[in-house]
Amino acid sequence: MVFVAKTLLEDDADAERDPIVTPQLQHPSKPEKAMFIVCGLGSIGQNCVAVLHQYGAKVIAIELNQTIDWELPNLAESVETVHIGDCRKANVLESAGIHHCRGVLLVTDNERTNTEAAFAARLLNPNVRLVVRSSKQNLNQLLSKNLGSFVAFEPIDLSASAFAFAALGSDVPGFFKLEDQWLRVVNREIRQDDRWRDRRQLKDLTTSSRRVLLHLSAAAPSSQQFYSWDADATLMAGDTVVYIELLDRLVGYSPQLSPESQQQIKPTTQQRQSQKTSAASSQRRRVFRHLRFPILNGNIKQKLIQFWQSTAQYQTRRVAIICGLAVSVLWCLGIVLYRLHYPQISLAEAFYAPVVLLLGGYGDLFGGVRFVSEPPPAEEVPWGLRLFSLGLTLAGTAFVGVLYALLTEALLTAKFQFKNRPPIPKQNHVVIIGLGRVGQRIAAILQDLKQPVVGIDSTALESSILPQMPMVVGNISEALTQVNLAQAQTTVVVLGDDMENLEIGLMVHAANPHNELVIRTQDQLFSNNxxxxxxxxxxxxxxxxSAEVFAAAAYGENILSLFHLNHQTILVTEYTIEPEDTLNGLLLAEVAYGFDVVPVLHQRSQSSPNLLPSDDVRLEAGDRLILLASTQSLQRIEHAELKPPGWQVQVTQALNQDAIFEGANEITRISGCSISTARQIMISLPALVPTPLYKHQAQRLIRNLQKARVTAHLMPLQDGLPSLQE
Incomplete structure (x- = not known):
């Protein structure tokens, strides 16, 4: 960030001459649009273009394919130029303007291409920001140390955290960890029997371990932005308050059930036996299901590639598939050869002859056994056909051996796997349908949060993967009846096909309309509909x-986590304050209320971090700051679009000299004006605090002044800036 913030705290002499201290950001001239290059116009790349366009950036795209399937309407108009070519080549990057761009987003589907293109971009522009799509964590860490201004993300990890938080239910939209401390975002609906109803005001909820984010009133519609609520409002039945809080320890969260009812109930012996029988049956179906090709609607070649990649972790299955294909080819070839040499035999006899040979019946066929139609004796059979028949017998023996090995492995795996995995939870658990990479990551996050989880998939996981997670393997429709769906808290559907996710989601809702439902999609238009x-x-x-994180990272922000709150994505973003930074010199109150963000951690150099810091901290170069922010708020920080304060405080009376002293301290601490200006205010009552304040900031100043036995009230800022009253 390159915008300069005006210093808010003048020295005492300047303050006496000109007591008006206003947070303003200087813009000598309108800044030029930042330029970014997006390499790869797949789903993530196109969404990156859309987000960067919202930031007001100039976007250049590089795509290998000449035909581009634009998934978003009017998105092509958001791209300045599309260069067709290989983003790894220097001439393509140069033609796209690599020397003049601020960042390059490498988000193609090929991780190697992304990494090689990052090398090429760094050689051409040593200062450009590189944002890379890659799952190789160790390599990414090494590259970030050696390339500089380099960050890499795995889309699966980015989206998995959002799905995991959504799985906790609408009552807990977010969970994240900072400095070994868990923070939880809570969405609390005020019911008739709630202890906060008609007793607590929103200002009372702000403590050292809690901050209010949103207040949605039942009486009137409220804004979805942070701090759009009135601190003096009393919570009523039907209201919803969203707040973030620190947790002393991490426990399983349940909005409906008591801790005693959250404990898992051990199944009876009969239930265990039923589970084992069902699991073994599902395991047998799985073995034979993997011997088929998933020929479905769509691109058959792509389906076959995906199926082959899905067997990468199971080499024995790949061997079985190859052997099965080879035996099938030999079988068909045997039918043709026997029909050609023995035209008098029927098709059925020609069909069964290779089968006998494949099952080791070479001696039966050529050791005195004759065909029904009396073919020539064995010694008259051509030597080439006899040699081929021997080959069939050898191939069949090898295939049977592989098949036996595969079945033995499957049975042993099922035996030990279901022996070690815990029983299915009875209630208050999360059901994850689809245990691919996304599903496994979601399950791991939920287990870290002490949330009971059960998985459903057509394929069993290896015993070393999520060993503490119960799972049901087999047909998903049948599996839904085995996971106590009626008592589940949430169901997350994260299979690879959008239509299949929708179908299963509707099945889940039909089975339990009260179950929280989270559905994963890959297409934004489909998702919106x-x-x-x-x-x-x-x-x-x-x-x-994923695109929101990639786009924010392109501007230099470090995204630690994200969650979904009231139909918008909230990013947990880390800043390191630099001397010419937009945020340098501002109070945290001005950062929070001026940019609509929530500071959750502040750390000064060589000091311990402070969670949920006070609004009165003034940022300095070298400070570390972590915020909760929407993409719109990050855009405003990037463009230094600080909302102007609209309120002022009039101080009318102080009870005694101690009140005058304490009141001056409070004015200095909260408003940021100099101590000499604050003392002049307190000895010249009634007087206006000269510094314009944000509403929440001004209300807190009035409350603190009242505690110091000083009377003050809130006033809207008049045209022009106020002056001190003599």
Whole structure:
């Protein structure tokens, strides 16, 4: 960030001459649009273009394919130029303007291409910001140390955290960890029996371990922005308050059930036996299911590639598939050869002859056994056909051996796997349908949060993967009846096909309408339509979630986590304050209320971090700051668009000299004006505090002045700036 913030705290002499101290950001001239290059116009790349366009950036795209399938309407108009070529080549990057761009987003589907293009970009521009799509964590850490201004993300990890938080239910939209301390975002609906109803005001909820984010009133519609609530409002039945709080220790969260009812109930012996029988049956079906090709609607070649990649961790299955294909080819070839040499035999006899040979019946066929139609004796059989028949017998023996090995492995794996995995939870658990990389990551996050989880998939996981997670393997429709769906808290559907996710989501809702439902999609238009037609489901588009992080990181921000709150993505963003930074010199109150963000951690150099810091901290170069912010707020920070304060405080009376002394200290601490100016105010009552304040900032100043036995009240800022009253 290159904008300069005006210093808010003048020295005492300057303050006496000109007591008006206003937070303003200087803009000598309108800044030029930042330019970014997006390499790869797949789903994530196109969404990156859309987010960067919202930031007001100039976007240049590089795509290998000449035909581009634009998934978002009017998105092509957001791109200045599309260069067709290989982003790894220097001439392509130079033609796209690599020497003049601020950042390069490398988000193609090929991780190697992304890494090689990052090398090429760094050689051409040593200062450009590199944002890379890559899952190789160790390599990414090494490259970030050696390349400089380099950051890499795995889209699966980015979206998995959002899905995991959504799985906790609408009552807990976010969980994240800072400095070994868990913070939880809570969405609390005030019911008739709530202890806060008609007793607590929003200002009372702000403590050293809690901050209010949103207040949605039942009486009147409220804004979705932070700090749009009135601190003096009293909580009423039907209101919803969203706040963030520190947790002393991490426990399983349940909004409906007591801690005693959250404990897992051990199944009876009969239930255990039923689970084992069902698991073994599902395991047998799984073995034979993997011997088939998933020929479905769509691109068959792509389906076959995906199927082959899905067997990468199971080499024995790949061997079985190759052997099965080879035996099938030999079988068909045997039918043709026997029909050609023995035209008098029937097709059925020609069909069964290779089968006998494949099952080791070479001696039966050529050791005195004759065909029904009396073919020539064995010694008259051509030597080439006899040699081929021997080859069939040898191939069949090898295939049977591989098949036996595969079945033995499957049975042993099922035996030990279901022996070690815990039983299925009875209630208050999360059901994850689809245990691919995304599903496994979601399950791991939920287990870290002490949330009971059960997984469903057509393929069993290896015993070393999530060993403490119970799972049901087999047909998903049948598996839904085995996971206590009626008592589940949330169901997350994260299979690879959008239509299949929707179908299963509707099945889950039909089985339990009270179950929280989270559905994963890969297409934003599809996601928007489903969200409008089925409002009971949280529909999250994975590429959109990832693109918001990639785009924010392109500007230099460090994104630690993200969650979904009231239909918008909230990013946990880390800043390191630099001398010419937009935020340098501002009070945290001005950062929070001026940019609509929530500071959750502040750390000064060589000091311990402070969680949920006070609004009165003034930022300095070298400080570390972590915020909760929407993408719109990050855009405003990037462009230094600080909302102007609209309120002022009039101090009318102080009870005694101690009140005058304490009141001056409070004015200096909260408003940021100099101590000499604050003392002049307190000895010249009634007087206006000269520094314009944000509403929450001004209200807190009035409350603190009242505690110091000083009377003050809130006033809207008049045209022009106020002056001290003599």
């Amino acid at each position: 489903v969200a409008q037609l089925f409002p009971y489901a949280q529909v999250l588009c994975a590429p959109v979630l």
